[in-house]
Each structure stands twice: as structure tokens, then as C-alpha cells.
Amino acid sequence: MPRMRMNQAISAAIADEMxxxxxxxxxxEDVAVAEGPFKTSAGLLEEFGPLRVRDxxxxxxxxxxxxVGAAATGLRPVVEIMFVEFLGVALDxxxxxxxxxxxxxGGQVTVPLxxxxxxGAGLGFGTxxxxxxxxxxxxxxxxxLAVASGPATAYGxxxxxxxxxxxxxxxxxxxxxxxxxxxxxxxxxxxxLGQARQAASGDDATVVALGSTVGTATEAAADGSWSADxxxxxxxxxxxxDLVYASVARTGRLVTVEENPLSGGWGxxxxxxxxxDLFGELKAPPLRITAPDVPVPFGKELEERYMPSSAYVGEQxxxxxxxxxxxxxxxxxxxxxx
Amino acid sequence: MNTPLERREALQQDRQVRYERMxxxxxxxxKVQDLFDEGLVHGTTHLCLGQEAVAVGVAAAARVTDxxxxxxxxxxxxLALGLTPVQLLGEILGREAGSIGGIGGxxxxxxxxxxxxxxFAIVGAGIPVAAGAALTAQVRGTDDAAIAVFGDGSTNxxxxxxxxxxxxxxxxxxxxxxxxxxxxxxxxxxxxxxVEDIACRAESYAIGGTIVDGQDPDAVAxxxxxxxxxxxxxxxxxxxxxxxxxxxxxxRADTAPYRPDGEFESWYEKDPIVNFGRQLLDEGxxxxxGIDEVQATVNARIDAAVELVLDSAPTPVDAMFAHVLAP
Numbered sequence: 001m002p003r004m005r006m007n008q009a010i011s012a013a014i015a016d017e018m019x020x021x022x023x024x025x026x027x028x029e030d031v032a033v034a035e036g037p038f039k040t041s042a043g044l045l046e047e048f049g050p051l052r053v054r055d056x057x058x059x060x061x062x063x064x065x066x067x068v069g070a071a072a073t074g075l076r077p078v079v080e081i082m083f084v085e086f087l088g089v090a091l092d093x094x095x096x097x098x099x100x101x102x103x104x105x106g107g108q109v110t111v112p113l114x115x116x117x118x119x120g121a122g123l124g125f126g127t128x129x130x131x132x133x134x135x136x137x138x139x140x141x142x143x144x145l146a147v148a149s150g151p152a153t154a155y156g157x158x159x160x161x162x163x164x165x166x167x168x169x170x171x172x173x174x175x176x177x178x179x180x181x182x183x184x185x186x187x188x189x190x191x192x193l194g195q196a197r198q199a200a201s202g203d204d205a206t207v208v209a210l211g212s213t214v215g216t217a218t219e220a221a222a223d224g225s226w227s228a229d230x231x232x233x234x235x236x237x238x239x240x241x242d243l244v245y246a247s248v249a250r251t252g253r254l255v256t257v258e259e260n261p262l263s264g265g266w267g268x269x270x271x272x273x274x275x276x277d278l279f280g281e282l283k284a285p286p287l288r289i290t291a292p293d294v295p296v297p298f299g300k301e302l303e304e305r306y307m308p309s310s311a312y313v314g315e316q317x318x319x320x321x322x323x324x325x326x327x328x329x330x331x332x333x334x335x336x337x338x
Numbered sequence: 339m340n341t342p343l344e345r346r347e348a349l350q351q352d353r354q355v356r357y358e359r360m361x362x363x364x365x366x367x368x369k370v371q372d373l374f375d376e377g378l379v380h381g382t383t384h385l386c387l388g389q390e391a392v393a394v395g396v397a398a399a400a401r402v403t404d405x406x407x408x409x410x411x412x413x414x415x416x417l418a419l420g421l422t423p424v425q426l427l428g429e430i431l432g433r434e435a436g437s438i439g440g441i442g443g444x445x446x447x448x449x450x451x452x453x454x455x456x457x458f459a460i461v462g463a464g465i466p467v468a469a470g471a472a473l474t475a476q477v478r479g480t481d482d483a484a485i486a487v488f489g490d491g492s493t494n495x496x497x498x499x500x501x502x503x504x505x506x507x508x509x510x511x512x513x514x515x516x517x518x519x520x521x522x523x524x525x526x527x528x529x530x531x532x533v534e535d536i537a538c539r540a541e542s543y544a545i546g547g548t549i550v551d552g553q554d555p556d557a558v559a560x561x562x563x564x565x566x567x568x569x570x571x572x573x574x575x576x577x578x579x580x581x582x583x584x585x586x587x588x589x590r591a592d593t594a595p596y597r598p599d600g601e602f603e604s605w606y607e608k609d610p611i612v613n614f615g616r617q618l619l620d621e622g623x624x625x626x627x628g629i630d631e632v633q634a635t636v637n638a639r640i641d642a643a644v645e646l647v648l649d650s651a652p653t654p655v656d657a658m659f660a661h662v663l664a665p
Binding site: 029030033034037055056057058059060061062085086088089123124125126127128129292293294295297298299300301302303305306331 | 379380381382432440441442443444445446458459460461462491492494495496497522523524525529530531591596652653655657658659662
């Protein structure tokens with residue numbers, strides 16, 4: 001198994017799909033000659049040439065819309081949105097056009113489009129380049145959404161996304177691009193969309209994490225006085241209820257760990273579903289561990305505090321287990337009252 | 339240390355101050371790079387080295403009550419408008435002394451007192467916002483105006499075209515200042531833009547489009563002044579294309595390996611600071627040792643600012659909760 005950084009795994013996944021299918025093309029700002037600002041399209045221009053690997057102007061609405069049109073007429077475009085925030089100017093083409101074509105053609109038109117975007121805090125890029133923004137994508141029927149948590153999931157989810165006949169958004173936590181691990185490549189490395197993965201096993205709680213928080217939650221579980229199933233959701237739309245429910249039915253406690261603000265975060269959906277369907281199985285109220293409802297601040301100390309750390313996750317879960325109640329988040333504790 | 343307003347007034351009145359401000363911008367950008375290399379800056383930064391005359395010319399022409407939107411490559415425009423080195427370095431270094439208290443970083447500066455609207459880290463986003471600031475002036479019946487400063491890359495984004503169209507049909511008092519530095523992120527303009535001169539895009543919106551030497555602060559100030567006069571008198575918007583050159587790469591990680599051989603050298607012959615300095619010497623505005631004296635003054639000011647900022651308090655964690663919503 002090759003050892004790869006996450007950006008290398010992404011380049012490898014795209015290259016493997018491009019070799020397998022001549023309809024796969026790559027579009028984005030500085031993805032060809034410069035191989036992507038995060039080096040997530042390394043070697044693609046050289047191997048596949050300028051017809052299939054294209055630098056675009058800074059025109060997200062234009063090139064994402066063009067990708068929708070190309071996908072609807074037979075190609076399988078992979079579009080890079082350098083920072084997920086840049087999706088804002090192109091959201092109509094994704095959510096209101098591309099996501100609706102299959103429905104509005106009575107099933108006759110498919111849109112096999114992959115939209116990749118870097119997400120998240122931790123690199124000091126400031127508030128307009130540090131959000132996760134899953135909330136821009138969930139709640140749009142017709143779209144699928146996957147989030148990478150490291151090199152192996154990035155590889156597997158990317159290949160599945162490119163093969164899927166629907167528009168799929170794949171989010172890539174920016175601070176993980178340089179993370180390295182062994183990656184199963186080839187068919188065996190492909191990860192079905194909608195399927196979660198158990199990243200750690202334990203008895204006291206089910207900790208559901210996504211993207212950057214998978215590592216945080218796994219670290220907390222390894223250090224804690226408690227043990228937990230850590231589930232890497234991998235896909236958010238659809239999400240793997242079976243794996244989560246099976247685990248919660250066994251542990252009796254649900255915790256979500258999210259990098260996004262509390263309000264509107266993906267964990268609310270998971271908690272609502274579990275609370276409704278497994279009400280009788282729960283030994284404690286579900287706990288959501290999130291960032292506060294503020295824009296992502298600049299400044300190393302502020303940014304680190306903004307994102308849930310493994311120490312904080314550990315403390316919150318310990319308190320949940322000790323008291324049977326949901327502990328207040330750090331920003332509501334007396335010593336931190338703003 | 340002078341206040342932002344004092345700095346602005348001095349620059350408007352005195353061409354020697356304009357020269358000094360360009361020297362300050364360059365020295366500060368170089369200092370930011372040094373601080374980066376020393377590991378003292380968290381995150382990223384986008385330097386405007388080579389584009390100093392654009393910043394200073396715009397600030398010389400704009401009234402302090404005019405509103406200016408600019409980009410993430412905005413250190414120069416901010417300093418020219420009057421932001422102090424301490425406010426700028428404080429923001430970049432995450433200190434309370436920063437222009438918004440260190441909560442924004444390199445890409446997010448703001449000072450309403452000198453007309454600097456919150457700067458934009460999204461390409462093109464400031465262009466319609468400037469049109470909106472002009473709408474305020476029009477609705478209120480003041481003769482203020484707005485200026486959008488943006489790069490050549492953003493003229494390929496929808497917001498540019500929508501904003502120009504809107505401003506044209508409503509005759510908004512706004513000046514669209516495109517600093518064409520030849521590169522959009524890592525790509526040369528000819529790879530992303532089918533026209534050589536951005537100014538020609540004005541024709542689609544039936545407004546004036548003028549090419550200006552962006553390396554000459556007098557030419558920039560004159561062109562912006564004239565477009566502002568036109569705007570204030572109800573004539574509507576103008577698109578100015580300021581030809582300039584980005585000496586550094588796109589951001590800290592970019593060493594600009596894509597730059598053709600000799601390109602930098604040929605632009606450096608038009609260096610705005612060297613040439614304007616020479617011109618002021620010839621005119622007698624600067625004395626015999628004027629160039630060295632200005633450099634020494636600027637260096638001392640920046641060294642003092644760096645020391646002050648590095649010794650100052652980092653932004654406290656609970657600052658993140660302030661100003662999320664207006665009271």
C-alpha cells in the first residue's frame with residue numbers, strides 16, 4: 001500500500017478515474033499548469049493533456065455551470081472550487097440547476113458531476129477562507145455530499161464520486177492536505193457513498209465525526225478515561241443511519257463532533273434522527289460538540305479555540321458520562337462568558 | 339505617530355508625502371515577508387509590491403468621505419488611505435492593535451473614518467458593494483462617490499459585469515479601478531482573458547473606459563480625480579484600467595515560477611518608486627539627499643511599529659464573540 005499525503009491521494013484518485021474513463025475531465029482555477037494551489041491535481045495535465053485538464057478564469061459560476069452542461073451531455077467533470085467559500089457565487093448552478101436536472105427531465109438526464117472544495121479552519125486563512133459550509137449543500141435533494149477525513153477516505157470517496165451518476169460534492173479539510181497515511185488504491189480503495197466507517201471501537205458512547213473532526217474524536221477516545229465507537233460519517237447526504245443506529249443501540253449515548261457553528265450544523269440532523277428513532281435506547285441526552293456561533297476568527301490562539309480540540313472533546317464526554325447531562329459548551333462556562 | 343486622518347490629509351496635499359507613502363508601502367510589504375519567513379505570521383498574505391503607485395494615486399484623488407472597496411491584496415491601498423503601520427501590522431500579527439482588533443488578519447482590514455470599507459477576500463465581491471456605497475450617496479443627495487479597486491482577474495467574474503451594468507443604468511457615482519497587474523492568482527492574464535485591455539469592457543456598459551499608467555502616481559491621481567468629478571456631477575461610472583505589475587507571487591506559497599524570463603526586469607525599469615523619486619529630485623521637491631532621508635524616516639517608523647506591535651497584547655480569545663451581530 002503506498003503511503004500518501006491527502007493531496008497526493010486526491011490526485012491519484014482523479015488520475016485513476018481519468019485512465020478508466022475518457023469522459024472524465026478536470027476544470028478549475030490553476031489546476032492544470034500549477035497543479036492546483038494545494039497540489040491536488042499533480043501530474044494530471046502532463047498525463048492527460050490540455051483538452052481534459054483545464055485552467056479556468058476566476059469565474060466559478062461560468063465553469064461550474066459549464067460543468068453541469070458537460071455532465072448533462074455525457075462528460076464526467078471534476079471541478080475544483082479552491083476554497084468552498086468561492087462556491088457562493090456559483091451556488092445557483094449547483095443547487096438550483098445541476099441538482100434538479102434529473103428530476104426536471106423525468107429521469108432522462110443525469111449529471112455525473114464531482115465538485116471538490118477545500119474546507120475548514122486551522123491554517124490562519126481568515127474568516128472568508130476557513131468555513132466548512134456543509135450547510136450550503138445539505139438539504140438540497142438531488143445532491144450527494146461526502147467529506148474526506150484523510151488520505152484513504154479522500155481517495156476512496158473521490159473515485160466513488162466521479163463514478164456516481166449524480167452531482168456529488170466532496171469536501172476536503174484544508175489542514176489535512178499534508179497528512180500522510182497508507183492508502184489502499186485501485187478498486188479495493190473505493191468507498192461507497194452513503195457508507196460510514198468505524199474508526200475506533202468502545203462501549204461508553206457513539207462519537208460521530210466528519211472530516212477534520214474524525215482525527216480529533218479518535219485522539220480523544222484514545223486518551224480518554226472512557227471508550228467509544230468513533231464513526232467517520234464519510235458521507236453526509238445520504239448518511240449511514242444503519243451504522244450509527246447499530247452503535248448507539250449498543251452504547252446508549254450519542255455524541256457528534258462538528259467543526260461548524262452550533263446553529264445549523266450537520267449534527268442536529270443526526271441527533272434528531274437518533275432521538276426520534278432510538279429514544280428508548282438512550283441512557284443520556286445526545287451531546288453536540290461544535291464551534292461557537294461566530295465567524296471563524298483569525299489569530300492562532302483564537303482559531304485553535306474555535307475548533308473543537310481533542311482535549312475539549314475528551315472533557316465534554318467525560319462530563320456527560322459522569323453527570324448524565326449535556327455539559328455547557330466552553331463558551332457558556334462561567335470563566336469564558338463573553 | 340500621526341492619525342489615519344492626518345496621514346490621509348498629508349498625502350492629499352503633498353507629493354513628497356505620496357512618494358514617502360509608496361516607500362512605506364514597499365518597506366512594510368518587505369517587512370511582512372520577513373516576519374513571515376521568521377514564522378511570526380499565522381496564515382497567508384498577499385503582497386502588493388510593485389503596485390504602490392495605484393494605491394497612492396487613488397488615495398490622493400479620493401475624498402476622505404468617499405468609500406473605497408479593495409481586495410485581499412489591499413495593504414497598499416489601506417496604508418495610502420491612511421491606515422497606520424501599527425494598525426496594519428497589528429492585524430496581520432493578530433494583535434489588539436490591529437485595525438479590527440486582530441480578528442481578521444492580512445486579508446481583512448477596515449477603517450470607516452478614512453473610507454476603507456471591510457476588504458474582500460472573495461474575488462470580485464467588492465465591486466457591487468462599491469456600487470451600493472455610491473447608491474447611498476445618490477439617494478441621500480450628497481456628492482460623495484465610491485471607488486472599487488480590484489484586480490484584472492476579477493473582471494472575469496459575474497459580479498464585475500453585473501455591477502458595471504447596474505451602475506451604468508442608474509448613473510451611480512462610482513469609479514471602477516482595475517489594477518491590471520498581469521496575473522490572476524497563478525495565471526497570466528492572456529491565459530484567462532481574451533482581450534488585452536480590460537478598459538474595452540466599459541464599452542459594453544456604455545461608460546467611459548480609460549487606460550492609465552499605473553506605475554505613475556500623478557497619472558493615477560489625475561485619472562481617478564477626473565472620473566470622480568464625472569461621477570459627482572451625475573455622469574455615472576467610469577472604468578479605469580491601471581497597468582501595473584505584481585512583483586511577488588500570488589501569496590506566500592507562490593514563488594511565481596510561471597513568470598517569463600526578463601518580464602520582471604522589464605517592469606522594474608518602470609518601477610513607480612524609483613521613477614517618482616527621480617522625478618521629484620528633478621523637480622526639486624526632494625533635496626539632494628531626499629531619497630535616502632525618506633528611506634531612513636520610513637525605516638525608523640516601521641521598525642518602531644514592528645517593535646510596538648510585537649510587544650503588544652495578542653487578541654484575547656473572547657474577542658471572537660464581539661460584533662457578530664449589531665446591538
